[in-house]
Amino acid sequence: MSLKSFAAKLFAKYISHQIQSWSSSPEETQLKVFQKLIDEGKKTKFGQDHQFDTIKSFKDFFEKVPLRDYESLKPYVDRVVDGEEDVLWPGKPLYFAKTSGTTSGSKYIPLTKASLPNHTNAARNAILSYIAETGHSSFVDGKMIFLQGSPELKEKHGIYFGRLSGIVAHFVPNYLQKNRLPSWETNALEDWDKKIKNIVEETYNQDMTIISGIPSWVQTYFEKLHQKTGKSISEMFPNLQLFIYGGVNYEPYRSKFENLIGGSVDSIELYPASEGFFAFQDSQKEEGMLLQLNSGMFYEFIKTDEFFDEDPKIHTIGEVELGVNYVMVVSTNAGLWRYNVGDTVMFTSTKPYRLKVSGRIKHFTSAFGEHVIAQEVEQSIIKASEEFDVQINEFTVAPQINPTKGLPYHEWFVEFEKHPEDLKAFAQRIDDLLQEQNSYYKDLKKGNMLKSLVITEVPKNGFQNYMKSVGKLGGQNKVPRLSNDRKIADELEKQI
Template identity: 55%
Template sequence: MKFKSLLAKPFASIIAGKVKKEMLRAVEDQESILQDLLKTGKKTEFGKDHKFDGITTYENYKQAVPIRDYEQFKPYIEKIKEGKHNILWKGQPIYFAKTSGTTSGVKYIPITKESVDHHFNTSRNAVFCNVTELGDASAFDGKLIFLSGSPELERVGGIPTGRLSGIANHQIPRYLRTNQLPSYETNCIEDWETKLGKIVDETIQQDMRLISGIPPWMQMYFDQLIARSGKPVGELFPNFNLLVHGGVNFEPYKAKLFDSIGRKVPAIETFPASEGFFAYQDSQQHEGLLLNTNAGIFFEFVPATEIFSENPTRITLKDVEVGVNYALVVSTNAGLWAYNIGDTVKFVSTNPYRIVVTGRTKHFISAFGEHVIGEEVEQSLMGVASGNNIRITEFTVAPRIQVNGELPYHEWFVEFEDVPGNLDGFALEVDQVLRKKNIYYDDLLTGNILQPLKIRPIRKNGFIDYMKSIGKLGGQNKVPRLSNDRKIAEEMEKYLQAR
């Protein structure tokens, strides 16, 4: 055992023990966090506007602070960008995380001195909990890579601003700097394809042991490594033993990634966002991600079907139920208050509190009242594909309403490794599974309102070419799985596989 793993193993054990203790007091920690947030928040402009001085209970808080999205927060953010202090949180943020919104254009999410450590410490906790369970800290003796955006930051209102993944690069502790690849210069390259080539140059001869990133971009990295070396990734990097991923559901990419590696390696799922690091996989033995209940984030949960209602039901952790689809609402020590982050989750356990991410509040299809969500689509497609030994590279789904006298349907744009010989039969099988998962969708087909879904095969690398065409190739960017309109679908028609 080498020096770093020798030191990491007992430290990992201490962190894992701390996490286990926090599991037992999650509800109490959440109640304390709300009070702590209000204590600081009442000195801010937002706190004065919402009379934080008079808030003593969660019920008071719900009455005083409505759920907001970015557009409704924007006036406060604009004041911070003008250089004003004590607007959403004390002082000013130390960073803005710059992210793209589906309706708001570019969003600037504050990261404060109080919140920034939780972004790194939570990823550390995820790795250390799994290292302790696996009994193997050897990943720290080799090289690690996080496929991320550029760490170069601009200034907006005097505040360093960039992608969350780029900001996170500035938080890597000194003891890991010598392990980290690629070089700073390579990480600063904006063009993803150029950057990826340089990353391969710098890592192909190294002892890579931990690889982290969004699954589709990890797959592109693996594809280039294999093309250059002629070897599976696991043979090229024989000591590679931890894969850390987040940003999108792992299941559609899992089989191909492990195929590319040539063997299974422990995979750790994380749920980070610009607004906070919400949950992480703490164990290889249990389903779901452990909710991050003691990290400066107060969680609220709204039944997903009510999130856009005028007076939605809002509950705290102690009242959640297993299996219910909730929209996630957060108040944080970065100065977000009852903020709808746009993600939906389900609890798979309440002892401890573990979740799975089920989709996006704005990424669904309900052109006819069916309200099909991402979890249902992904499970239907990937379940049938797995049962038929079919590999899926990427996909997106949209409604098709105007169809020249035919009944409308859901149109699925799917990039296969190899298109099934009986594509119509495959599509029908997927449709039947989806009907079992969503009774509203089933009713619409039974009532001849819709016809069964249709699959349009996308040519090889079609989704990559689409992302390149809109300037979103690489980094933390991802293709929405579901759209309730035809904007993405119309673009994807340009990348259909020739017949």
């Protein structure tokens, strides 16, 4: 065992003890975070506008501060971007993470001195939790790759702007820098096609032990490696031990991944976002990711089916239930206040609090009142794919409201790696599984308001070509699983 591997085990034990301490007292932990946030918020323009000096309880906070999305917070953000201090958080942020908004174009999410450790430590703690649980630590001596955005930053009014993954790249510990791939120059490339090509050249003959990134883009990387060498990933990287991912559900990709790898490797799921690093998988044995209750973020949860009510009930951490879809709202030490992240989550455990991401509150299909969410379509296609021995590369779902003939339907755009022998039977099985999960969809089918879903095959690399056409190829971008309109569908049809 190397010195680095031995040290990693000791550090993992220490971090695991810290995590156990705060996760075993969730309500007390969240109360301390809340009080600290309010104390700091009193020093800001936002706090003055919302009478933070009179807030003594959660109830006061909920009454004085309305729920917000990015558009609602944007007037305050714009003031910070223009260089004004003490607006959302004391002083000025160190960085703005630039991200693509679904409705508002580019979004600028502040990262402060107080919030940065949340982003930089959470992924580290996920790996350390894995070491503490499994005892495996030899991978720290190998090479590690993180498929991410460019680390190049721009500066304005003393604040640096860039992609979140690029910002975090500046905080990789020195002891990991010599193990990290690809090179800084390759990471800085904006052309994703060229970037992947360079990454392949820099890594195909290295001792890779950790590979991290959004599954769809790691899949592309694996395919390019196979094209260059003719080997499986396990043949190229016999010491590969961990795949670390976030952003989308891994399960639809798992079969294809294991085929490319030539077997299976352990995986760790992360829940990072520009707004905060909310959770990470802390156990290989338990379902879900550990919610970060001690990282400067106060959480509220609203049941998804009540979210659009005039006065929805707010649930704090001690009031959530297992198996219920919630919209997650956060207040953070980056200066986000009662901010709707846009994600829907479902708790898998309350001792400790673990959850999984079930979808996006804005990414759903309900053109006919069916309220279908990402979790339902993903589980349906995963199970059907297992039963029919099918592999898929990517998919998305859109409503077809005005068909040329017959009833309306859901149109599933699917890029297959391995086709079903009977496409019609495969589509019907997905439809049946969706009806089992969603009673609204089932009722619409029974009432002859909808016909069974239709699968439209997307050619190889069709989704990549679509993402490239809209300027979202690579990095942390991913295809929405669901739409409530035909915008994505219309673009994909151009690939067919």
